[in-house]
Amino acid sequence: MRNNSKPPTQQAAVFNVQKEQTLLPFLLQAVPKSRNAVKGILSRGQVSVNGVPTTQHDLSLSIGDKVEIMTNQAAKNDSELTGLSIMYEDDAIIVIDKEAGLLSMAAKDKKEVTAFSELSSYVKKTNRSNRVFIVHRLDRETSGVMLFAKTEEVKKFLQDNWEESVQERGYVALVEGKVRNETGEIISWLKETRTFKVYSNPTDNGGQKAITRYKLLQASAQFSLLELRLETGRKNQIRVHMEEIGHPVVGDKKYGASTNPIKRLGLHAVKLTIIHPLTKEQHTFISDPPTSFYKKSK
Known part of the structure; x- marks a missing residue:
């Protein structure tokens, strides 16, 4: 598990990684949205792993990592x-x-x-x-x-x-x-x-x-x-x-x-x-x- 983390924000959903996998498949399981919507969330920089923002869809996740998904205004606008x-x-x-x-x-x-x-x-x-x-x-x-x-x-x-x-x-x-x-x-x-x-x-x-x-x-x-x-x-x-x-x-x-x-x-x-x-x-x-x-x- 990486240790360069920061406390999650109040406007974020935080998920704990239970098994080793890459980021995009993890997000598709965690977020009840279409594949393209999830890709959009990732590409806009709304995803952080252990406090570090990332847009890398094939980033390797380890057991115990924390994935944070920002629910910011951009996400709100997109959903509308x-x-x-x-x-x-x-x-x-x-x-x-x-x-x-x-x-x-x-x-x-x-x-x-x-x-x-x-x-x-x-x-x-x-x-x-x-x-x-x-x-x-x-x-x-x-x-x-x-x-x-x-x-x-x-x-x-x-x-x-x-x-x-x-x-x-x-x-x-x-x-x-x-x-x-x-x-x-x-x-x-x-x-x-x-x-x-x-x-x-x-x-x-x-x-x-x-x-x-x-x-x-x-x-x-x-x-x-x-x-x-x-x-x-x-x-x-x-x-x-x-x-x-x-x-x-x-x-x-x-x-x-x-x-x-x-x-x-x-x-x-x-x-x-x-x-x-x-x-x-x-x-x-x-x-x-x-x-x-x-x-x-x-």
Whole structure:
């Protein structure tokens, strides 16, 4: 047991370690929150081991160690957010786990709750001059990892250097039908119509080149679960490409789906790996796909 401890604060929950293990599994057992919410608590520095603050998820714990979880205002604000949870936050960026059904930012109805409006209110609770800036979007019915900037300079840097800053964008999709090929690559050029529907062309028609790679995770007779990696980030890219190969995303009537067994779009942004715009360190954020995706594709 480490001995550099200090008395716990009054606004903290203290847990005694009963067996040797690493910190994240211990927190998942101790705290009645989702995996991503627990990761957010850890990344914001709300966790101390024997009085020493840590953000190290694989920190080794010994029997008799004391783990302290601060219940500070940041945690309170986080719990009050609607439709999202904070996975990571520092002075430059905020990474969230967005629920399906939440808009990234307002379109017509400026009063509608969005990820942008929720985060704007959240950061202003600390300082009214604080702001957030949207870096990229997820469709309303797509859930998962989404990145925001906390300054206009960081937003501009990330958008201007998107291909260098974003190392990987991974998705999981539940699609209709049994996909026969274990892996595949789809390359086409995408254009948007006046009715805001994106269509695909196999040759260069002046649209944006789009590349999607997929790997089959599991399949039933009716549905397949695919792991997808985007080499480009075009609007509706996955949805259009899945329709193109004859396996539209479940629940995506706009792009050819005829079923909706999970009562939502079967698309989840599972992974985002970035080079931090200030520290230049690599960060990977992972959001577990909904269990319904796995159940329907067994």
